[in-house]
Amino acid sequence: MIIDLHVHTKELSPDADRDAEEAIREAKQKGLDGICFTDHNRAWSVGDTEKLSKKWDFVVIGGMxxxxxxxxxxxxxxxxxxxxTMHVSQLRQMVDKVGGVIIFAHPFKSFLMFGMSDISLDVExxxxxxxLQVVDALEAFSGRAGESENRLAQDVAKKLGMKGTGGSDGHRPGEIGRCVTIFENDIKNEAELIAELKAGRFRADYFVGGRK
Amino acid sequence: MILDYTRCKHASIAELEENSLLVRVAVEDTFYAAEVEMVVGLPALEVTSIKGKVKRAFSDKCQQAVPLLNEVVGMRVGSGIIKAVNDLVGGPSGCPRLADLILEGFNDVILRYTMPPLREIVPLAGQAQLEAYQVYLRKSPRLVGSCIAFAEGSPYREGLEV
Known part of the structure; x- marks a missing residue:
């Protein structure tokens, strides 16, 4: 089951340029099986995502x-x-109370921002x-990070024995599905998504259009 | 009425032996004086320690906000820092002036790694310089649109997908 775990919508993200229904339409067109709305610091209500899911006959799950x-x-x-803004350790406590999961989004995006300079970060x-020690997984394939930044994230995940997810971080039309998470089992709702993420039954990859 | 106001701001950056940078920023004006000193670990660019003091201010608010400086430890000089620093140090219970000093220090760190490659490009001429700028921008996309030289339509941006 192919899901884009990281999508922004105009409804709750001020920097997004596409609404939830447009995002769903695009995800369906591209052959995805589901989509997660992860807007900036704003949570979708379960009722709203369930309504969209029903209307579009498509898996729609809210995150943040x-x-x-x-x-x-x-x-x-x-x-x-x-x-x-809080520290990740504080967020960990909040998320543990509700039995949720935390994924470090694009952990090395802009990390290589100094380009030609003499600064470089190795996997170690x-x-x-x-x-990285307090999250459940990291986003190893991000549609908004550079290829080398994603590669570093994948190498770090491997070294730490962590699972890597994939998500487009899409804010605009055309960006959905650039990176995806491929789950072994079917997922219908948030509880199943969390269970599969915690169990590590998934892998991530670039997608962009065709079904893998 | 005679208005008399002076302001002096000083920022410096030094490389320490233990693979880190010492960043100092101080501001002193007629009404307000404060300084912040932080150590930024390399190559992760994460703040490993910070201290500071407010020597003079209109109210006690900034003095009381000094312990909030510790919120910056663990923060990385990179995307999202402006919001994070303003929220954690300059928020309603904090001191925007202290937040400004921290951000000034972060800017110094960024400039530390921005200037050397540019200095190597500037002496080049003609096509060699153009190509060197294009390579530089490709490797440092954060600079795209940051100044008129790297604005849309600039030859330095030719062939660069943004």
Missing amino acids: EVDTAEGHMLVFGLHEDIKK QASARPA
Whole structure:
């Protein structure tokens, strides 16, 4: 089952340029089996995603992309808006209370921002980031990170024995499905998604159009 | 009425032996004086320690916000830092001036790694310089649109997908 775990919508993300129904239409056209709305610090209600799911006969699950001091975190299971930047350790406590999961979103996006300069991060050093120790998985295929940044994330996941997810981080039309998470089992709702993420029964990849 | 106001801001960055940068930023004006000193670990660019003090201010609010500086430890100089610093240090219970000093320090770190490659390109001429800029922009996409030289339509951006 192919799901884009990281999609923004105009309804709840001020920087997004496409609404939820357009995103669903695009995901269906591209051959995905499901989509997760992960807007910035704003949570979709289960009722709203269920309505969309029913209307479009498509798996639609609400999550959130939370700003933390250590970076952006995809969260599933939390249903309250986050009003203030916090540390990932604080977010961990909140998410544990509801039995949810945290995925470190695009952990090395812009990490290689200094281009030609003499600064470079190897897998060993990147793996030592403290925030990586408190998340359940990391986004190893991000539609908004560079190829080398994604490769670093994949290598770090491998080194730490963590699972890597995939998501487009799509904000605009045409961006859905650039990266996806491929689950071994069918998923119909948030509870099943969380269970499969926790069990690690998935892999991630680039997608862009055709079915893998 | 005679208005008399002066302001002096100083920022410096030094490389420490233990693979880290020492960043110091201080501001002093007629009403307000404060300084922040932080150590940024390399190559992760994460803040490993920070200290600071407010020497002079209109109210106690900024003085009381000094412990909030510790919220910055673990933060990485990269995307999202402006919001994070403003939220954690400059928020309603914090001090926007201290947040500004931290962000000024982060900017120094970024400039530390921006200038050297540009200095190598500037002496080049003609096609060699154009190509060097194009390679530089490709490797440092954060600079795209950051100034008129790298704005839309610039020859330096030719062939660059943004």
